[in-house]
Structure formats: C-alpha cells, structure tokens
Amino acid sequence: MVAGAVRAARRLTPRFRGRSLDRGSRTRGRYHHAVVELTLDGRKVTASEGELIVHAAARHGTFIPTLCHDDKLDPYGGCRMCVVEVEGAPRPLPACATRVQEGMVVSTNGPIRDFQRTLTEMLLSEHLNASPGGRPNELLDLADELGAETPLLLPDARRKEYDDRNRLMGYDPDACILCNRCVRYTQEVMQCSALSLEGRGGHARIVPTWERSWLDTECELCGGCLSVCPTGAIYEKFLEGEGVQERALPQVRTTCTYCGVGCQIDLNLDPETRHIVKVTSKAEYLPNEGNLCVKGRFSFNFVHHPDRLTRPLVRGEDGELHPTTWEHALETAATGLRRVIDEHGPQSVGFLTSSRLTNEENYLVQKLARTGVGTNSVHSCEST
Numbered sequence: 001m002v003a004g005a006v007r008a009a010r011r012l013t014p015r016f017r018g019r020s021l022d023r024g025s026r027t028r029g030r031y032h033h034a035v036v037e038l039t040l041d042g043r044k045v046t047a048s049e050g051e052l053i054v055h056a057a058a059r060h061g062t063f064i065p066t067l068c069h070d071d072k073l074d075p076y077g078g079c080r081m082c083v084v085e086v087e088g089a090p091r092p093l094p095a096c097a098t099r100v101q102e103g104m105v106v107s108t109n110g111p112i113r114d115f116q117r118t119l120t121e122m123l124l125s126e127h128l129n130a131s132p133g134g135r136p137n138e139l140l141d142l143a144d145e146l147g148a149e150t151p152l153l154l155p156d157a158r159r160k161e162y163d164d165r166n167r168l169m170g171y172d173p174d175a176c177i178l179c180n181r182c183v184r185y186t187q188e189v190m191q192c193s194a195l196s197l198e199g200r201g202g203h204a205r206i207v208p209t210w211e212r213s214w215l216d217t218e219c220e221l222c223g224g225c226l227s228v229c230p231t232g233a234i235y236e237k238f239l240e241g242e243g244v245q246e247r248a249l250p251q252v253r254t255t256c257t258y259c260g261v262g263c264q265i266d267l268n269l270d271p272e273t274r275h276i277v278k279v280t281s282k283a284e285y286l287p288n289e290g291n292l293c294v295k296g297r298f299s300f301n302f303v304h305h306p307d308r309l310t311r312p313l314v315r316g317e318d319g320e321l322h323p324t325t326w327e328h329a330l331e332t333a334a335t336g337l338r339r340v341i342d343e344h345g346p347q348s349v350g351f352l353t354s355s356r357l358t359n360e361e362n363y364l365v366q367k368l369a370r371t372g373v374g375t376n377s378v379h380s381c382e383s384t
Contacts, residue, residue: 034048034049035047035048035049036048036049036100036101036102036103036104037102037103038056038100038101038102038103038104038105038106039104039105039106040056040057040060040062040106040108041062041106041107041108041109043060045060047059047100048100049100049101049102050099050100051099051100052075052095052096052097052098052099052100053084053093053095053096053098053099053100053106054066054069054082054095054096056100057095057106057108062108063108063145064082064084064095064108065081065082065116065142065145065146066079066081066082066095066096067079067081067123067138067139067142067177067179067230068081068096068179068180068181068230069082069096070181070184070185070228071283072185072188072189072228072283072289072290072291073181073184073185073188073189073228074184074188075096075097076096076097076180076184077094077096077097077098078179078180079119079177079179080094080119081116081119081120081142082094082095082096083095083112083115083116084098084106084107084108084112085106085107085108085110085111085112086098086104086105086106086107087104087105087106087107088105092112092115095108113146116146117146117147117148120139120142120143120146120148121143121148121149121150121151123139123177124139124143124148124149124150124151125150125151125152125153125154126153126154126174126177126202127139127150127174127175127177127231128153128158128174128175129172129174129175130175130231130232131175131231131232131235132170132172132175132232132233132235132240132241133170133232133235133236133237133239133240133244134232134235134239134242134243134244134245134246135226135229135232135235135236135246136232136246136247137175137230137231137232138230138231139177139230139231140231154202158174159173159174159176159199159202159203159204159205160173160199160203160205161173162205162207164208164213164214164215165213165215166213166214166215166221166237167237167238168221168223168236168237168238168294168298169214169221169223169225169226169234169235169236169237170234170235170236170237170240171206171207171233171234171235172233172235173205173206173233175231175232175233176205176206176231176233177230177231177233178197178204178205178206179230180197180206181225181228181229181230182195182206182225182226182228182229182234183195183196183197183206183225185224185225185228186219186224186225189224189291190220190222190224192217192218192219192220193209193217193218194208194209194214194217194218194219194220194225195207195208195209195217195219195225196208196209196210198211206233206234220293220294221294221298222291222292222293222294222297223236223292223294223297223298224291224292227280227281227290227291227292236278236298239277239278244277244278246268246278246280248271249268249269249270249271249277249278250268250269250271251266251267251268251269251280252266252267252269253265253266253267253285254266254267256292256295256296257356258293258295258296258299258356259355259356260355260356260357260358260359260361260362261287261288262287262358263281263285263287263288263291263292263293263296264281264282264285264286264287264288265279265280265281265285265292265296266279266280266281266282267279267300268280275303275304276300276303276304278300279292279296279297279298279300280297281296281297311323311324312324312325312326312328312329313329314328314329314332337349337373341373346373346374346375347375347377349369349373349375349377350375350377350378350379351365351366351368351369351373351375351377351378351379352379352380352381353365353366353378353379353380353381354380354381354382355380355381355382362380365378366378
C-alpha cells in the first residue's frame with residue numbers, strides 16, 4: 001500500500017505556481033487565501049478553501065484511489081472510485097469533484113473500501129486485454145492496492161474492434177474502462193473534437209469523431225490522449241506486440257530539439273542497446289506540463305538513423321567530404337568566412353537562424369552578425 005500511496009500522492013498533489021491549487025477549478029488564475037479546517041480520518045487538517053478533497057487528502061498523506069481524475073482536466077467524478085464518506089451527506093461523495101468546507105468530516109476508510117474493491121472487480125470483469133502496448137495500467141495497480149481479483153470475465157464483454165490507418169496510435173476497446181479522460185483531454189486541453197463516445201452499455205467505446213480515422217478529424221496526433229489514458233487502451237502502435245513494458249525502461253530527461261519552446265521530455269531507452277524506444281513527459285515538467293506535439297512525442301527515429309551525421313565533415317582538395325575533428329572543422333569555417341569578408345566586405349555575409357533555437361541562442365547569433373562581422377543581414381525561418 002505504501003508504494004501505491006506514494007505514486008498516487010505524486011500524481012495528485014497540485015503544483016502551486018501562483019494559480020488555483022486545483023487545476024480543474026473554474027477559478028483558474030485566482031489565489032486561494034482562505035484556509036479551512038476539516039477532519040480527515042479522525043485527524044484535524046487544514047486546506048485551502050475550495051480545494052478538492054482528493055488533493056487535500058494527498059497533501060496530508062492519505063491515499064484516495066482515482067481512475068477518471070487528472071489534474072489537467074476539470075472535475076468529473078465519473079468512475080466513482082474516489083468516493084468518500086462525508087458526515088451529513090446522504091450518500092458517498094466523489095473526492096475528485098467535491099470541495100472542502102469548514103468543519104467537514106471526511107472518512108476514507110471503513111465500508112467505503114469494500115465499495116472501491118467491488119467497483120474494481122466489476123471493471124476487471126470487462127478488462128480483457130490489459131495494456132496492449134506496454135503502458136502503465138492504473139486499474140491493475142489499484143487492484144493490487146485493494147486486494148481485488150477478477151471474479152469472472154463476462155462472456156459478452158468483448159467490444160467491437162477498432163483499427164485506424166494512422167501509424168502512431170492504436171486503441172483497444174477491450175482495455176478501455178470508459179473513464180472519458182482521453183475525450184475530455186481533447187476537448188479541454190487541445191480544444192478540439194477528436195474523440196467521442198460511441199455506442200451504449202457494454203458495447204460503448206471511444207472512437208475518433210464520427211468513427212473516422214484519427215487522420216480525418218481535428219486530431220493533431222499529439223498523443224495527449226495516450227498520455228492520460230489510465231489503462232493503456234490508447235498506446236503507441238509501433239510497440240504493439242513488442243513486449244516492451246514502459247516501467248522497465250530507463251529514462252533520460254532532456255529537452256526536445258524540435259522548436260525553441262524547450263519542452264522537457266523523457267527518452268525511454270532499451271536497456272541493452274540504449275536506443276530510444278519511446279518518448280514521454282511528466283506533468284511536473286515545465287514549460288510543457290507533460291504536453292507534447294506530434295513531433296516531440298513520435299519523431300525520434302532520426303536519432304539512430306544510419307544517415308545521421310555524427311562527426312563533422314570538411315571537403316578536401318579532391319572535392320569529397322571527409323570526417324575530421326571539431327577543432328579543424330571550426331577553424332576551416334572561420335578561415336573561409338574571413339576570406340569572404342576580406343574580399344567582398346561584411347555585407348556579403350548573411351546569418352540564418354532557426355526557430356528551434358532558444359531566444360538566447362538567437363540573440364547571440366544576431367550579436368555575432370552585427371558586432372562580430374558587421375552585417376545586419378540576419379534572418380530566421382520563423383519570419384517566413
């Protein structure tokens with residue numbers, strides 16, 4: 001239970017940066033000044049007025065299981081896994097959608113645990129294919145935490161298969177618990193209608209809008225829906241059947257190279273070859289808060305491509321390019337640049353910069369051009 005509680009607390013503890021403590025709050029951008037006192041499992045604790053119970057509990061070390069909740073999204077309360085007993089309430093309340101009040105008495109133990117265990121077993125009875133692409137499965141984690149086992153597999157639990165011609169993301173309805181996280185992410189974070197619920201009852205599933213291909217909707221293939229899926233029902237299609245488990249992969253944190261925003265990413269590496277298997281990010285990373293674009297998440301094959309240059313090349317007297325050292329390459333470039341300036345003047349030289357550079361790097365390029373060389377011919381691909 002301890003390991004699971006730590007994982008949940010890390011996922012649910014809100015990140016305060018001059019904003020509302022609850023990322024799902026409709027009062028984003030405002031400060032919470034008032035502090036209220038409540039009783040949590042017999043302990044007197046404090047919380048900011050309007051804070052969600054699930055966040056207040058996580059800050060005080062109390063584990064409340066959730067499946068449909070995500071800090072990026074508005075309160076939903078759909079899976080009912082996080083229900084708690086609140087004194088005076090006629091029925092258990094969802095902790096991910098109920099805000100603390102002065103004098104509130106909350107209990108997360110007792111009979112409510114049996115309810116959570118039963119609900120987990122009900123979900124497991126329809127969970128026919130856990131993590132087809134090797135992504136973490138929060139439902140199985142929760143089953144381990146609560147000691148829940150699959151009582152039986154419902155004979156009619158299998159849903160209609162879905163295949164898509166895009167090569168990046170796959171979806172397995174038999175791994176989906178219909179928490180609606182992915183749909184809400186596309187609507188609330190990406191502000192588009194890429195995914196929707198289709199069907200009723202046991203036949204319901206998540207599909208791209210109008211059951212078209214992801215490529216034929218507003219979807220940008222950013223993989224955000226994939227990153228918030230709690231069971232791995234949406235996964236990297238190129239890892240399907242490969243037997244790769246994300247949690248078994250060593251990670252190296254780095255900065256995405258595709259633009260100057262500086263998104264922080266984790267390179268998930270093959271333990272033996274140290275080649276990149278997939279790219280992920282975390283909600284606590286700034287400035288992207290775990291969100292990535294299609295390039296940042298999926299365009300990493302160039303790193304190990306055989307045509308990639310890994311050493312500098314200098315053209316020799318035979319007209320061919322030959323590998324050399326960085327010192328020799330830089331000296332050759334500087335010598336050629338000086339010769340052009342001496343023969344044709346500084347205005348004959350132009351500098352091209354890239355939007356993939358940071359603001360500071362672009363500033364240094366223009367400073368080199370204007371003060372070092374003496375030319376104002378500086379251009380960036382971002383301006384075209």
